[in-house]
Amino acid sequence: MCGIVGYLGFRRADEVIISSLKRLEYRGYDSWGVAIGNGKLSLVKKVGAIGDVEEYSIGDGTLGVGHTRWATHGKPSESNAHPHTDCKNNIAVVHNGIISNFQMLKEKLIEEGHEFKSETDTEVIPHLIEKYYKNSIEDAVINCIVNLRGSYAFVAMCANERKLVACRYKSPLILGVGDKEFFLASDVTAILEYTSRIVYLQDGDIVILTDDGFKILNDCVEVDRQIELVPWGIKDAKKSGYDHFMIKEIHETPKVVEDTLSEYVSDEIELDVSFAAGISEILIIACGTSYHAGLIGKYVIEGLTGIPVRVEYASEFNYHPLLVGRPLAIAITQSGETADTLEAMKKAKKFGARVVTITNVLGSTATRIADHTLYIRAGPEICVAATKSFIAQLIVLYVLALKLANLPRHEINELILELKLIPERIQRILDAKDEIEKIAKRLAKFENMMYVGRGIGYPIALEGALKMKEISYIHAEGYPAGELKHGPFALLGEKTPVIASVIEDPTYEIMLNNIKEVKARDSIVVAIANEDDKEIDKYVDWVVKVPKTNPMFSPITQSVALQILAYYTAKERGCEIDKPRHLAKSVTVE
Ligand code: M6R
Numbered sequence: 187m188c189g190i191v192g193y194l195g196f197r198r199a200d201e202v203i204i205s206s207l208k209r210l211e212y213r214g215y216d217s218w219g220v221a222i223g224n225g226k227l228s229l230v231k232k233v234g235a236i237g238d239v240e241e242y243s244i245g246d247g248t249l250g251v252g253h254t255r256w257a258t259h260g261k262p263s264e265s266n267a268h269p270h271t272d273c274k275n276n277i278a279v280v281h282n283g284i285i286s287n288f289q290m291l292k293e294k295l296i297e298e299g300h301e302f303k304s305e306t307d308t309e310v311i312p313h314l315i316e317k318y319y320k321n322s323i324e325d326a327v328i329n330c331i332v333n334l335r336g337s338y339a340f341v342a343m344c345a346n347e348r349k350l351v352a353c354r355y356k357s358p359l360i361l362g363v364g365d366k367e368f369f370l371a372s373d374v375t376a377i378l379e380y381t382s383r384i385v386y387l388q389d390g391d392i393v394i395l396t397d398d399g400f401k402i403l404n405d406c407v408e409v410d411r412q413i414e415l416v417p418w419g420i421k422d423a424k425k426s427g428y429d430h431f432m433i434k435e436i437h438e439t440p441k442v443v444e445d446t447l448s449e450y451v452s453d454e455i456e457l458d459v460s461f462a463a464g465i466s467e468i469l470i471i472a473c474g475t476s477y478h479a480g481l482i483g484k485y486v487i488e489g490l491t492g493i494p495v496r497v498e499y500a501s502e503f504n505y506h507p508l509l510v511g512r513p514l515a516i517a518i519t520q521s522g523e524t525a526d527t528l529e530a531m532k533k534a535k536k537f538g539a540r541v542v543t544i545t546n547v548l549g550s551t552a553t554r555i556a557d558h559t560l561y562i563r564a565g566p567e568i569c570v571a572a573t574k575s576f577i578a579q580l581i582v583l584y585v586l587a588l589k590l591a592n593l594p595r596h597e598i599n600e601l602i603l604e605l606k607l608i609p610e611r612i613q614r615i616l617d618a619k620d621e622i623e624k625i626a627k628r629l630a631k632f633e634n635m636m637y638v639g640r641g642i643g644y645p646i647a648l649e650g651a652l653k654m655k656e657i658s659y660i661h662a663e664g665y666p667a668g669e670l671k672h673g674p675f676a677l678l679g680e681k682t683p684v685i686a687s688v689i690e691d692p693t694y695e696i697m698l699n700n701i702k703e704v705k706a707r708d709s710i711v712v713a714i715a716n717e718d719d720k721e722i723d724k725y726v727d728w729v730v731k732v733p734k735t736n737p738m739f740s741p742i743t744q745s746v747a748l749q750i751l752a753y754y755t756a757k758e759r760g761c762e763i764d765k766p767r768h769l770a771k772s773v774t775v776e
Contacts, residue, residue: 188282188770189213190268190359191252191376192341192350194395195367199250200242206369206376207236207252209423212570212764212771213282213372215254216262221269221278222250227345229278231267249348251341253280256770260305270309272316273301277323279315279342281308282372283357284775286336308340315342324394327351328406331392337525337775341370350395354387357774358523358551361385361393361400363413368395373521373547373772374416375423375566382418385411386549416548422566430763432569432657436749437616439574440609443742445563446578450585451602457589461540461558466511469539470497471530472518473773475572475652476579479544480518481645482741483583489738490591500530501776509537517543520567520575521772522550529776531555544582546575560586569764570771571657573749576649577612577742581605584739604736608743611733615746618731619754622747625712625728626754632683635660636674636709637748638667639687640697646687646714646741650748657766658756667700675707683710685751686726687744690716691737701725712751714744 189210193202203220219231220242228245236254244250253268260266269278285291288307291314296302300313311330318329323344331338337356343349352359352370362369362377362384369377370393374384385402387393388411392403402409428434450457468487470480477499484495500517504526509515515534519527522545531541532555543556546564553559562578584605588598615622629635635654639647648664655662665674667686678684684704688697701711702725715722717731730751732743756763 188256189254189372189376190280190282190339190341190370192250192280192352192370192395193367194249194348194350194397195364196248197367198246199248200244202369202380203250203252204236204238205379206371207254209568210254210372210376211236212568213254213256215765216257217264217267218252218254219267219269220244220250220252221343222247223343223345224249225345227271227275227278229269229271229275231264233262233264233267249343249350251278251280251343251350258284258307258775265304266306268308270304270306270312272312274316276345277312277315277319277342279308279312279340281311281338281340282774283337283339285310285334285338287334291333311340311342319344323347323349323351327353328392339372348397352393354391355389358772359387360549361387363400366397368400370395374418375568378418378420378423382416383413384416384549385413387411388554414549418566423568429757430569430753432571432573432753432763435567435569435574436746436753438565439577439746440612442564442574442578443581443609443612446581447585447605449561449563450582451605455585455589455602457585459586459589461542462514462590464512465493465514467513468493468495469509469513469515469534470495470518471500471503471515471527471534473500473524473526475576475649476518476520476527478645478649478652479576479579479583480516481648482580482642483516483587485642485645486584486738487587487590490587490593493590498530500524500526503530504533507533507537509534509539513539515539515541517541517552517556518579519543519552520546520564520572520579522547522552523772523774525774525776528552528555544579546578570766570769571653576745580742601736604739608735608739611735611743612746614733615743615750619750622730622750623754625730626751627758628728629683629712629751630658630755630758632681633660634677634682635662635685636677636682637662637664637685637687638670638700639689640667640693640700641689641691642737642741643687643689643693643697646744646748647685649745650685650687650752653749653752654755656769657752657763658759658761659767660755667697670700671703678704678707678709680708680710683712685748686711686713688713688715688719688722689737689740690719690734698722698725714747
């Protein structure tokens with residue numbers, strides 16, 4: 187939540203910062219601001235979407251900081267927007283995270299004569315820096331952070347020093363290294379246009395940037411951090427002719443599946459699973475869509491290996507973290523920065539679990555907490571709604587389950603072959619997306635929907651409903667189809683369409699019965715079913731047909747279809763889609 191940027195180099199800082207902030211808007215977008223230093227501070231702060239550089243005369247300096255905000259303390263307003271400054275408007279700070287002891291610090295600073303202009307927790311930082319400032323922003327920042335509790339990634343500058351000082355503690359921050367220029371940002375996508383040479387900063391790191399280079403301190407000692415080359419390019423962070431990042435990213439899924447598969451599978455599975463030796467139980471911890479991937483993983487791993495799998499929302503696990511035996515904890519997180527998931531990983535470690543993370547982001551915090559990392563190869567995902575990364579997470583879970591399974595070799599080989607056909611099957615869904623769009627246009631007028639499934643179809647329903655509610659603002663619930671008659675039937679009727687995930691496995695017959703029960707209550711039923719299923723047409727109003735695959739892999743094909751359904755429904759309703767209201771891509775506060 188919130189995106190921060192810092193620049194020191196030879197280009198106009200306002201141009202670099204605004205273009206980088208626009209790529210970070212998915213982290214928060216209720217207000218924004220930029221400060222440029224050129225002997226004095228030039229400051230612009232605005233509510234709403236980030237504007238174009240030509241609209242503002244921010245100043246032509248080559249050093250500055252910027253911020254896009256997702257409100258935590260204080261409503262969206264110009265005064266609460268970052269950068270925040272000290273009493274004399276000499277020091278500017280942009281911050282992501284929460285200063286948990288800000289109230290106490292603020293009261294003390296006010297007693298000492300500091301004047302506050304905002305309701306934010308962040309504002310204590312520039313005032314503390316001001317308090318400690320003698321003639322070096324570097325020294326003042328070092329003294330300031332001793333006072334801070336909570337989590338922070340912040341960048342500080344002082345009008346009369348050609349220097350940026352940044353600190354990272356429990357909130358993401360990376361350093362981009364260019365040729366005679368340096369960038370600080372909440373994540374890599376912000377600065378891909380300028381450099382792909384990245385230093386992943388660690389908790390406790392303080393970075394000092396000057397025209398001569400950079401220095402990193404940790405615990406008052408200068409440390410070496412490696413510069414890594416990220417394999418992503420600027421085209422990954424652009425819409426490339428699509429109306430929205432969401433549909434672009436859905437279209438990238440076949441390639442993402444191929445890339446992720448080729449990471450772990452050639453003729454056979456090449457995944458070292460020594461981290462799972464002797465385990466008695468698997469605990470999957472995750473949030474949102476990643477949690478749904480975990481639920482699907484449970485069906486697959488338990489089905490193929492017999493190892494019991496528990497799936498917990500990270501935010502819930504953190505408050506009753508019980509583990510027994512020799513568990514393996516798998517933390518699934520696209521960003522690698524979700525605060526609840528990171529906390530759950532630490533708790534699982536304390537209980538003696540080995541921790542593996544499945545993540546998309548190289549060098550993210552999750553990779554540093556985990557004992558072992560399994561990367562998905564999804565490329566940058568900009569749309570707040572997770573699509574291609576969800577499918578890639580499933581691919582890694584399938585590969586892991588197959589590797590842990592004690593099946594005859596020929597059966598494993600058949601399943602691998604089937605997995606390798608998935609990209610082509612997804613492509614066929616994409617090629618027929620107009621059919622899904624027609625159904626979406628009809629659904630767009632409803633305000634409530636019920637998604638149902640049985641067995642592995644149940645988490646598909648949960649994820650389908652999450653995607654729909656998140657981007658179209660239609661109230662959508664996911665339910666096990668068999669549970670409808672235990673309460674939710676009361677909600678059904680002609681105003682509440684039901685989206686049914688129909689899988690050709692042992693749940694098929696009973697699912698048809700459930701659909702008939704729903705029809706008897708006058709709800710429109712849309713089935714997601716195999717293309718060769720002629721029977722289903724008799725019982726439902728509309729069918730989204732997907733290519734037939736082994737039922738175990740149907741969460742992939744069905745979920746792509748449901749993502750497209752949600753996309754076109756939201757588009758028909760004129761929703762913002764890539765940046766749904768009140769949401770941020772990386773939830774870096776608990
Ligand atoms: O980066 P993570 O996978 O840890 O994020 C978890 C959730 O915040 C995320 O999946 C969220 O639910 C998505 N917006 C759903 O589309």
